[in-house]
Amino acid sequence: MVDCITHRHAPSIKDVNFYLYTLHNKNDPEEIKDLHINNSKNFNNSFITKILIHGYTQSYKSEFFIKMKDVYVSTGILNVIMVNWENLSSTSCYPIAADYTGFVGQLTGYLVERLVPEKVHIIGFSLGAHVGGFAGQMQSKKVIRITGLDPAGPLFLNNPRNKRLDRNDAQNVDVIHTSIAGDPDKIGHADFYVNGGRIQPSCSPADVPCNHRRSLELYLESITSNVGFKATKCDSLSDFENDKCANNNFTPMGEPWLSRGALRGAFYVKTNSTSPYALQEK
Incomplete structure (x- = not known):
């Protein structure tokens, strides 16, 4: 203090x-x-x-x-x-x-x-x-x-819209969630929850910085990846994990999101535990 x-x-x-x-x-x-x-x-x-x-x-x-x-x-x-x-x-x-x-x-x-x-x-x-x-x-x-x-x-969690990042701040707002250090709310036009959005493969639950930084690593990879991160639109993590959204729309997470249609909603993504993180890369 x-x-x-x-x-x-x-x-x-x-x-x-x-x-x-x-x-x-x-x-x-x-x-x-x-x-x-x-x-x-x-x-x-x-x-x-x-x-x-x-x-x-x-x-x-x-x-x-x-x-x-x-x-x-x-x-x-x-x-x-x-x-x-x-x-x-x-x-x-x-x-x-x-x-x-x-x-x-x-x-x-x-x-x-x-x-x-x-x-x-x-x-x-x-x-x-x-x-x-x-x-x-x-x-x-x-x-x-x-x-x-x-x-x-x-x-920032639960702050009024003008006191944090919010979907009203730009024409298109996309958010990647990777850790408990981040705001878990759906605050963008598109919110991407990676591996559930809280704990990342190869990062221990206690290593919050590792999980937090993964969002940076994933976005960086998305700029140059040939296959990218296929994100599934789904109402909840449990529905995603129980394959209830397999027939739903897909959109790429990261850099290509806007140029590929800027689909709105909540999306769930699985990745590899190490780089390259895009599943199709290994």
Whole structure:
């Protein structure tokens, strides 16, 4: 509790950095100063922009975000903006970091306002998913997509819609659930429950970070997978496990979801215990 008191400070714009990557500067990030993206020498307004937002105790240099950035940039037809709020997320007091998400979301929202909504896809992990939601809420015209990777549950579960990521924050909101650290509610247009959504193969039940991070690993794999993750629409996990939904509609989980029809509802997915996680890959 003492730490929660001593580590609290008024956040400022200096605590949050926005780094732009394209094929032209894939290893040399251009910092977007004062949120003025239109002054960028590398930003291409005709490209789709992927905005990546890390979670609690992470930074934009965290392993899976760097890998995701590299995969996206390699296409040559995307802008990638990485939101770094490490100065605020690295506190050992989770409630403080959770409280900062609104501020970071507001700054991110100001940046998004300068972009074409139909060309913006926000991807956030854990607390970063809620940052993305807050950014989306600010827009007069909603961005095309927000993806929440196991959105943080503690201090957000059962919050009002404007106090967490919600399906109203973008035209299309998809959510991947993998752990007890995440919000289990159906908060997106499409909610994907992986292996039940709480415990992942090869992660022990007690290793919550392992289960939580699996959402990042799965989404990263979905970008380049040749077979992808086949998700079954189903009303409940018990119905799925009892094969009561075998004849229901399917949709791919992860990156291809929007381009393959953006089917709405609750979906259930099984994976391998190790990478590659897509079942058909082994």
